[in-house]
Amino acid sequence: MTEHIVKSYEGQLQELTNTIIKMGALAESQFSNSMIALLKRDQDLADKVSGKDFLMNEFDIKIENLVINLIALRQPMGIDLRETVSSMRISSELERIGDLSKNIAKRVRHLTFDVPGEIADSFKRASNVVQKNLKDVLDSYSKRTKDTAFRVWNSDLQVDELVNLVMAELLDFMKKNEKNLEISTHLLFAAKHIERIGDHVTNISENVYFLVTGDQIKGTRSKKVDKSVET
Amino acid sequence: MVNEKIKISTRNLNVYYGIKQALFDINLDLFEKKVTALIGPSGCGKSTFIRCLNRMNDVIDICKVEGSIKVDGEEINGKEIDVNVVRERIGMVFQKPNPFPKSIYDNIAYGPRIHGLANNQDDLDRIVENSLKKAALWEEVKDRLNQPGTGLSGGQQQRLCIARAISINPEVILMDEPCSALDPIATAKIEELIDELKKSYTIVIVTHSMSQAARVSQNTGFFHLGKLLEFNLTEKIFKNPDNKMTQDYITGRFG
Numbered sequence: 001m002t003e004h005i006v007k008s009y010e011g012q013l014q015e016l017t018n019t020i021i022k023m024g025a026l027a028e029s030q031f032s033n034s035m036i037a038l039l040k041r042d043q044d045l046a047d048k049v050s051g052k053d054f055l056m057n058e059f060d061i062k063i064e065n066l067v068i069n070l071i072a073l074r075q076p077m078g079i080d081l082r083e084t085v086s087s088m089r090i091s092s093e094l095e096r097i098g099d100l101s102k103n104i105a106k107r108v109r110h111l112t113f114d115v116p117g118e119i120a121d122s123f124k125r126a127s128n129v130v131q132k133n134l135k136d137v138l139d140s141y142s143k144r145t146k147d148t149a150f151r152v153w154n155s156d157l158q159v160d161e162l163v164n165l166v167m168a169e170l171l172d173f174m175k176k177n178e179k180n181l182e183i184s185t186h187l188l189f190a191a192k193h194i195e196r197i198g199d200h201v202t203n204i205s206e207n208v209y210f211l212v213t214g215d216q217i218k219g220t221r222s223k224k225v226d227k228s229v230e231t
Numbered sequence: 232m233v234n235e236k237i238k239i240s241t242r243n244l245n246v247y248y249g250i251k252q253a254l255f256d257i258n259l260d261l262f263e264k265k266v267t268a269l270i271g272p273s274g275c276g277k278s279t280f281i282r283c284l285n286r287m288n289d290v291i292d293i294c295k296v297e298g299s300i301k302v303d304g305e306e307i308n309g310k311e312i313d314v315n316v317v318r319e320r321i322g323m324v325f326q327k328p329n330p331f332p333k334s335i336y337d338n339i340a341y342g343p344r345i346h347g348l349a350n351n352q353d354d355l356d357r358i359v360e361n362s363l364k365k366a367a368l369w370e371e372v373k374d375r376l377n378q379p380g381t382g383l384s385g386g387q388q389q390r391l392c393i394a395r396a397i398s399i400n401p402e403v404i405l406m407d408e409p410c411s412a413l414d415p416i417a418t419a420k421i422e423e424l425i426d427e428l429k430k431s432y433t434i435v436i437v438t439h440s441m442s443q444a445a446r447v448s449q450n451t452g453f454f455h456l457g458k459l460l461e462f463n464l465t466e467k468i469f470k471n472p473d474n475k476m477t478q479d480y481i482t483g484r485f486g
Contacts, residue, residue, distance in 0.1 A: 002484040009483065075442055077469045077481040214471025 009074055016066045016087050017142070020094075023059035024138035027094045027101070030056065031134065031197060034104040035127045038190055039120045041111050049105035056098030063091040082214060086207040090141065093200040093207075097134070100193040100200075107186040115187065119169050123191070126162035129155070130198045137205045140212075149208040152201060153217055159198035166191040238263040238403060238433040239284060244298035244308075246279055246288065253279045255457045257298075261403075261450075266425060266434045268448035268465065270441065272485065275454040277437045281405045284435065285321040286314045302403070319346060322396035326408040328388035330380035330395070335372050338380040338391055339363065342399040358398055365431075366394035367424050386417025393424065397432070404428065406436040410443065422447050441481055445469045453477045 004010040030049055037046035067088040070076055076084045115123065133152045140148035167188060174184045209217045239261040246254040254276045261267050269277040279288070286307070288294040300308040307317045331338050339359040342348075349355035359376070363369040368390040372383070380391050389409060396404055406425075410418040425434060425447045438444050444451055444465065451468040453461045453476070461474040472478050479485050 002479055004483050005485065006483060077441060077445075078472055078478050080482045081470060 012066065012070055012074070013076075013080060013083060016063065016070070016083065019059060019063055019066065020087050020090055021138065021142050023056065023063070023091065023094050024134075024141070026052070026055060026059065027097045028131065028134055028138070030098055030101040031104075031127075032131055034101040035123070035131075035194075037105050037108050038111070039115055039123060041108060041114055043108055046105040046108035050102050053098055053102040056095050060091050060095040063087060082211045086211040089207045090204050093204045097197050097200050100197050104190045104193050107190055110186045111183055113183065115183075116173065119166065119173060119187070122162070122166045122169055123187075123194075126159065126166055126191070126194050129159055129162060130194055130201060133159070133198065133201045133205075137201055137208060140205070141208045144208075144212050146209050146212040149205040149212070150217065153205040153209065156198060156202045160195060163191050163195040163198075166194075235262040235265065237261070238303065240299075240301050241280075241283070242299040242301075244280075244283060244296070244300065246276070246283060246297070247295045248291070249293040253457050254283075257459050259452060259459055259462060261433060261435060263433050264429055264431070265450060266429050266436060266448040268444035268451045269435065269437045269454060270439075270444050270451060270480070271454035272480065273439075276457040277452075277454045278407055280454065281323075281407060281435055281437055283308070284403070284405055285318050285323055286312075287323065289314055319399055320401055321403040321405060322399070322401035323405040323407070324389070324392050324396050324409050326411050328385060328392050328412070330383070330388050330391050332379065332381060334377045335363075335380045335383070335391065336376040338395050339398045342395060346399050348399060362394040362398040363391075365397055365428065366390045367420060367427070368394055384417070386413050386420060389413060389417070389421060390424065393421075393428075397428070401432065403433045403435065406434065408437055408439060411439065418443070441469070453480060455480070 004013075030052060033045055034049045036042060037049060067084050070080075070084050074080070114120075133155060136148050137152045140146070140152070170184045170188055170191065173180050206217050209215070237260045241257050241259050244254055244257040244259075245252065257276075257280060259280075269280065271277050282288050283296050283300060286296075288296055296308055298308065299306060302317075302320060306312070331341060333341070336359055339362050340349075340355050343355060343358045349358055360369060360373075363372060368387060371387060372391075380388065383391060389412075393404070393409075410421050413421065422443065425436070428434060436444075436447065448465045451463065451465045452459055453468065453472075453474065455476055461468065461472060461477045463473065467473075468477060469481060472481065
């Protein structure tokens with residue numbers, strides 16, 4: 001892309017992009033660390049995740065200020081306008097991902113024993129897909145590629161199915177022994193949070209698609225829901 | 232832009248100043264009772280283009296205008312066509328307010344008098360009042376109609392010129408950077424006026440202010456080096472233009 005005639009304008013837009021990329025990287029590590037902490041019952045790592053959440057909020061505030069300044073002082077148009085608007089939205093989505101990761105980390109304290117292997121594996125399968133989607137969508141943001149954004153958007157169904165599987169396993173686990181109830185309750189929330197993070201990732205993909213093309217993603221994703229574990 | 236009535240259409244419009252070609256094959260449709268903004272860097276031909284629409288280029292000896300310009304399907308480009316009739320239908324407002332060195336009243340009454348639009352003094356008074364009201368100037372000047380028009384503020388002078396343009400009841404109003412000499416409040420008043428006027432008139436505005444084009448127009452044309460590179464809905468132009476050059480221009484990336 002040709003550079004702006006006014007270099008300081010170019011600099012401000014670049015700073016906005018860079019801040020989103022940094023914030024996205026932090027969101028990725030917050031989420032993946034929260035999952036490691038949960039599945040390994042690693043309290044230190046969980047505390048680290050909780051302790052870093054304020055950084056996500058600071059990024060969000062910084063981006064909001066950058067965006068408001070751009071709108072007030074530069075009146076961005078065309079691609080710059082889309083960049084500005086979508087950055088603000090992406091920042092909010094990342095901030096929510098940060099909150100949910102922190103919430104997953106906070107549940108580690110309440111795990112009275114290790115997550116059973118089979119359930120842990122299902123958790124990993126679900127969270128791996130979401131982590132990959134998050135990484136890909138942030139990639140598509142920095143490279144401005146609509147195809148990856150579209151793929152991520154279209155893979156939400158897979159996330160939902162994997163999360164439903166975790167929940168079904170947790171229900172079985174609860175039925176086995178009432179001692180399992182407490183830990184399972186926390187794990188049910190964690191599973192639901194993974195699904196919510198997945199939703200935020202698809203929201204980001206919609207914004208990246210809009211940023212690149214100027215259009216909204218069209219079409220409907222089929223959502224197959226297993227009624228037995230619908231929450 | 233579908234199902235809109237075309238007020239003016241140009242086809243293969245080429246303009247030359249001597250040997251220098253200023254416009255290249257302009258095919259542009261202007262829709263009735265809409266505001267069309269023309270944007271582009273200095274010297275891109277947008278002023279030359281609107282000056283063709285009321286034959287203002289006729290007064291420049293070396294200027295040659297070729298091609299078709301139709302108003303309501305009727306050709307207006309041609310030596311045999313009476314420019315006075317054309318200019319009666321297509322009024323113009325310029326960058327710098329240029330009231331006649333006459334009273335406010337006479338500035339407005341001049342056109343209707345020479346075109347014989349008023350049968351008597353009452354008629355003329357009514358035309359003056361209505362024109363000033365339409366230009367949102369009446370309340371500010373009704374008690375001093377006999378004072379010189381040049382004594383008004385810049386913004387008022389520009390509205391006086393708009394009132395003068397509409398006094399002969401044109402169908403189209405051409406505006407060549409009408410706000411570039413005005414402060415933001417006077418500019419806002421003109422923009423509000425443009426919104427109001429588009430209910431009755433087809434308006435074409437040349438502007439260097441992107442945000443003004445975005446605010447006042449429904450369609451926007453982007454000119455560059457004498458060519459019309461993009462013509463689209465204004466929203467489309469400023470959110471997601473089709474042409475890369477348009478994108479570069481509106482975002483300030485023009486190299």
